[in-house]
Amino acid sequence: MKVLAVCLALFAASLAQVDYEGYHLVNVVPETPEQVEWLLYLDGKDGIDFLKSTHQVGNAAEIIIPKDQVSRTYYLFSKTNMRYFTASTNVADDLKRNFLMRNDKPKVFNINDFNTFEDILAGLDDFVARCPSGASCTLEDIGDTVEGRPIRLLKITKPGDRKIVWFDSAIHAREWLAPATNLKLLDVIISQQDSNAVSLFNKYDFYFVIIMNPDGYVYSWQDSDTRLWRKNRSPNVGSSCVGTDLNRNYDANWLSDGTSTNPCSFTYGGTSAASEKETQAAQNYLRSIGSRVLSLTSIHTTAEMILIPYGHTDDNGECVIPADHQKQMSAANAFADAIENTFSTSWKRGTACLTIYPASGATMDYAYDKAGITYAFTPELRGPGFDPPASAIQLSFQEVWNGVVATIAKIEELESMN
Ligand SMILES: [Zn+2]
Known part of the structure; x- marks a missing residue:
């Protein structure tokens, strides 16, 4: 845990506004309490963005990894034997697709949908x-x-x-x-x-x-x-x-x-x-x-x-x-x-x-x-x-x-x- 904390502190922070080009979306499934603890620690650190937090063994977290941290993060996952699945290798594409789908919908209040x-x-x-x-x-x-x-x-x-x-x-x-x-x-x-x-x-x-x-x-x-x-x-x-x-x-x-x-x-x-x-x-x-x-x-x-x-x-x-x-x-x-x-x-x-x-x-x-x-x-x-x-x-x-x-x-x- 301590060693990894030092590794993360050395990460080049990428915190500025970005276009998500080349960002990865990854589902991570912790299999031990130690892995859960490690993921909770990682949450919010240095531009690694947890869209869905995890809190227990077997419960997947959903995280976005900045382009310049992808390889180091995968390296850390392998060092901690973390099971993960890369859902997207370019988050920008997913966001664009969803945006275009939303734009096709009529703009009127709908209690069963997301609203502006x-x-x-x-x-x-x-x-x-x-x-x-x-x-x-x-x-x-x-x-x-x-x-x-x-x-x-x-x-x-x-x-x-x-x-x-x-x-x-x-x-x-x-x-x-x-x-x-x-x-x-x-x-x-x-x-x-x-x-x-x-x-x-x-x-x-x-x-x-x-x-x-x-x-x-x-x-x-x-x-x-x-x-x-x-x-x-x-x-x-x-x-x-x-x-x-x-x-x-x-x-x-x-x-x-x-x-x-x-x-x-x-x-x-x-x-x-x-x-x-x-x-x-x-x-x-x-x-x-x-x-x-x-x-x-x-x-x-x-x-x-x-x-x-x-x-x-x-x-x-x-x-x-x-x-x-x-x-x-x-x-x-x-x-x-x-x-x-x-x-x-x-x-x-x-x-x-x-x-x-x-x-x-x-x-x-x-x-x-x-x-x-x-x-x-x-x-x-x-x-x-x-x-x-x-x-x-x-x-x-x-x-x-x-x-x-x-x-x-x-x-x-x-x-x-x-
Ligand atoms: Zn919130």
Whole structure:
């Protein structure tokens, strides 16, 4: 492990914006716990981009390897006896093909497909028009971006002092299955055709931010070269590289773990905690409603796991465990168990630091630490692979919805014991 760490440190970093010409897409299947650990270590290092993280033996990771690191990475795989399959030797071709296929489709909001930012805004207007009787459906912009786009919140409420169930998605621009699944959650609440949706909406208000990173999301739709964009689009002074990883920018142990100080890296944490407009907007809003929030679910892809606070380590490099860990873990287990019972997929659960890798400055940790939201979750959704077909949207929704229903029931049980 140590020897390999040194090898990787010597890698020529290739972190600038690229056209993916000659990049390899590789599926890697770890067969021992040591190989899993090694892959988790590799995640995010030096331009090696894990589109799908792995967390257990036999569970494939999907990674993109920069052209100039292909041979050395394969060498490291062979040194660690890692089983791998090269799915593409030129990622640029795959991205171009998918882009052309998408461009052939009509541009109109479709709940069963991936949607552009513009179509999602139009779709939100349609949802408001379908507001359930006796309820209020309100659009509110909690902030805007450097390119002037709104960060739009849809609130579905009833009169009274009710707790809030919060869902957000697409803080990482390229993770399209996250907003697609979130829109389905919004749809099941607005439609009020599902008995669980009826009973939950009798008790709770529901808040949805479908696109937390509008500029990044729009950019990820622009061209084949931009499809894999993850950060926002704010310029960086003194660098030609654009964007900050918003999920490393929150004022929650900012920059302590898993965050790059290189503006060209896809995990660049920004110039200071909450340096970004999107982060400031979300932080201010979450603090203003925090005491009313029953649960916050910040949806990502792809790893098939549910993460709870924290992402950071202490001075000794040990993962920090929150005071509310038992309760948070019970709720996360309810979520993951319900998902596993839906389509028999295996879901890992636990603190972000222990379960995926140490990474600080995330929405979830801020929600818990600074906004007082005890139950803050980051589900990493299903595949297959990073860029699943639209047919995955309904499957993803079904399992996540079961997870949400089970988690809220568990939270009610836990809180009734207080
Ligand atoms: Zn993500």
